[in-house]
Amino acid sequence: MRVLVEVCVDDVAGALAAEVGGADRVELCADLGRGGTTPSAGMVRAVLAAVTRVGVQVMVRPRGGDFAYSRAELDVMLADVAHLRAAAAGARVPVGVVTGVLTTDGSLDVAAMRRLVEAAAPLPVTAHKAVDETPDLERTYDALRDLGVVRVLTSGGAATAAEGATTLARLVERSRAGGPAVLAGGAVRPGTVAALVAGTGVGEVHLRAQAPSDRGDGTLDTDVDVVRALVAAVGRPAPTPRAAPAPDAWAVLAVDAGGTAFKASLVDDRGRVVVRRDARSGDSGEASYRHLADLLLALRREATDRGLVVLGAGVATPGMVDEPAGVVRYASTLRWSDLPLGPRLADELGLPVAVGHDVRSAGLAESLFGAAAGEGDAVLVSIGTGVAASILTGGHAVTGAQTTAGELGHIPVVEDGEPCTCGQRGCLEVYCSGAGLARRYAAAGGLPGLDAAAVVARLDEDPVAAGVWDDAVRALAQGLATVTLLLDPRVVVLTGGFSRAGDRLLEPLRTRLAGLLAWRDAPPVRLSPLGTEAGRIGAAVLGLRAAGRDDVVERWRVADLLG
Numbered sequence: 001m002r003v004l005v006e007v008c009v010d011d012v013a014g015a016l017a018a019e020v021g022g023a024d025r026v027e028l029c030a031d032l033g034r035g036g037t038t039p040s041a042g043m044v045r046a047v048l049a050a051v052t053r054v055g056v057q058v059m060v061r062p063r064g065g066d067f068a069y070s071r072a073e074l075d076v077m078l079a080d081v082a083h084l085r086a087a088a089a090g091a092r093v094p095v096g097v098v099t100g101v102l103t104t105d106g107s108l109d110v111a112a113m114r115r116l117v118e119a120a121a122p123l124p125v126t127a128h129k130a131v132d133e134t135p136d137l138e139r140t141y142d143a144l145r146d147l148g149v150v151r152v153l154t155s156g157g158a159a160t161a162a163e164g165a166t167t168l169a170r171l172v173e174r175s176r177a178g179g180p181a182v183l184a185g186g187a188v189r190p191g192t193v194a195a196l197v198a199g200t201g202v203g204e205v206h207l208r209a210q211a212p213s214d215r216g217d218g219t220l221d222t223d224v225d226v227v228r229a230l231v232a233a234v235g236r237p238a239p240t241p242r243a244a245p246a247p248d249a250w251a252v253l254a255v256d257a258g259g260t261a262f263k264a265s266l267v268d269d270r271g272r273v274v275v276r277r278d279a280r281s282g283d284s285g286e287a288s289y290r291h292l293a294d295l296l297l298a299l300r301r302e303a304t305d306r307g308l309v310v311l312g313a314g315v316a317t318p319g320m321v322d323e324p325a326g327v328v329r330y331a332s333t334l335r336w337s338d339l340p341l342g343p344r345l346a347d348e349l350g351l352p353v354a355v356g357h358d359v360r361s362a363g364l365a366e367s368l369f370g371a372a373a374g375e376g377d378a379v380l381v382s383i384g385t386g387v388a389a390s391i392l393t394g395g396h397a398v399t400g401a402q403t404t405a406g407e408l409g410h411i412p413v414v415e416d417g418e419p420c421t422c423g424q425r426g427c428l429e430v431y432c433s434g435a436g437l438a439r440r441y442a443a444a445g446g447l448p449g450l451d452a453a454a455v456v457a458r459l460d461e462d463p464v465a466a467g468v469w470d471d472a473v474r475a476l477a478q479g480l481a482t483v484t485l486l487l488d489p490r491v492v493v494l495t496g497g498f499s500r501a502g503d504r505l506l507e508p509l510r511t512r513l514a515g516l517l518a519w520r521d522a523p524p525v526r527l528s529p530l531g532t533e534a535g536r537i538g539a540a541v542l543g544l545r546a547a548g549r550d551d552v553v554e555r556w557r558v559a560d561l562l563g
């Protein structure tokens with residue numbers, strides 16, 4: 001008989017140690033020292049992202065102490081179960097719920113257990129050692145069978161599994177007649193497990209496999225050698241040795257999607273780019289999706305080869321993006337329309353995936369690490385082929401009712417002005433964008449075939465260039481005056497190809513903006529220090545947030561991000 005081994009763990013390193021040591025499942029808890037309570041949402045997602053083979057049973061227990069819960073505590077448990085069901089969607093490994101509720105007189109709370117089992121479906125439910133405190137364990141077992149519980153963790157009603165062996169054997173008999181599997185736990189150790197299995201016929205064992213941590217502070221860590229010893233003691237061949245990834249060997253996938261290409265990076269736990277890979281967009285929306293998914297799958301293989309565990313992925317994309325749903329409503333150049341990009345990638349990669357709007361993602365990076373760092377009210381203006389803004393107000397990114405807030409490029413700045421590709425007239429980006437500047441310079445009789453950068457390079461000697469540049473600065477100042485009066489930002493940050501004009505842009509812009517504002521000062525206008533990396537950095541932050549690891553972002557430094 002093949003005996004299954006389950007190890008209870010309370011962190012990612014423990015789950016990986018259990019996997020490397022040959023265990024079949026982990027039971028994930030917080031606070032093992034108090035018998036295990038519900039782990040955080042971030043911990044659940046991180047463990048599900050890290051393991052590749054072991055099943056993950058997640059403890060749902062709102063506190064230490066007894067198992068008779070108030071109505072409010074039961075509501076917390078039901079909410080945790082709902083979260084867990086969502087986190088388990090797309091997981092690469094089997095996921096289940098471990099829980100137990102007793103009434104105040106110490107018997108099984110059948111009504112509460114039924115609600116938990118129903119809330120968890122389709123995830124299977126294991127009843128934990130609370131059942132050992134019920135007065136008649138065999139009756140409790142039968143009630144759990146009727147509730148549809150798939151497994152019972154028990155020490156046979158005694159303090160240890162060895163002392164409860166007689167009852168365990170009777171429960172194993174019951175399970176053979178068609179009942180929940182019996183998982184023996186309670187002081188199970190490598191030296192005693194063989195006798196326990198032989199004496200009870202139990203097919204699954206559960207243990208803590210901890211040893212004093214390297215921190216030397218009296219805390220415990222899951223020890224891969226204890227796991228190996230237990231697996232060997234139940235007569236299982238030792239797994240092929242492979243190095244356990246260090247707990248800080250984590251990475252995320254970050255994609256900055258442009259109109260014609262996907263720029264993807266593998267970003268390590270310090271925010272450094274480990275590998276960059278690009279792919280072109282396709283001839284159809286589906287082909288573009290395929291190129292992107294294949295690019296991410298290839299990057300994840302490279303991560304594995306380097307011993308890095310990928311926690312999640314973030315994708316910054318142009319167009320109209322429903323960020324909470326991960327759906328690209330419309331992106332013309334990528335030919336995407338109502339594409340559930342986040343859910344599809346999450347399904348294919350088996351990772352949490354977040355999707356963000358490209359300029360808002362760049363604005364996120366700017367507000368964390370760039371020229372707007374620490375400011376809750378800031379506007380990032382990206383001026384490239386077109387113009388778009390990311391608006392941060394009171395610390396919140398403004399998306400708007402139709403997700404199109406920030407279309408600064410299509411604010412009319414010249415009444416009855418030149419036509420825009422959007423159908424309006426006199427839009428800001430008609431005058432102030434890479435495409436607009438080059439087009440207007442040629443139309444005004446300038447040298448043929450120059451792009452915006454070449455036009456800027458001729459400002460000192462070419463009156464046609466100086467004229468269209470002056471129009472561009474005037475249009476941008478008009479737009480920024482509106483932004484300033486409407487939003488009162490602490491700082492305006494410029495990025496995109498146009499901002500490479502540097503002082504040729506900044507100095508006349510500041511003068512014009514100040515001249516348009518009579519009763520208040522203009523906010524400072526700065527160039528982005530992150531430049532074209534902002535989209536990638538924002539996407540990496542989205543990926544980490546999807547994995548529930550905001551704490552990692554707080555440790556990132558600009559020098560590493562751009563290094």
Ligand SMILES: [Zn+2]
Pocket residue numbers: 409410411420421422423424427
């Ligand atoms: Zn327009």
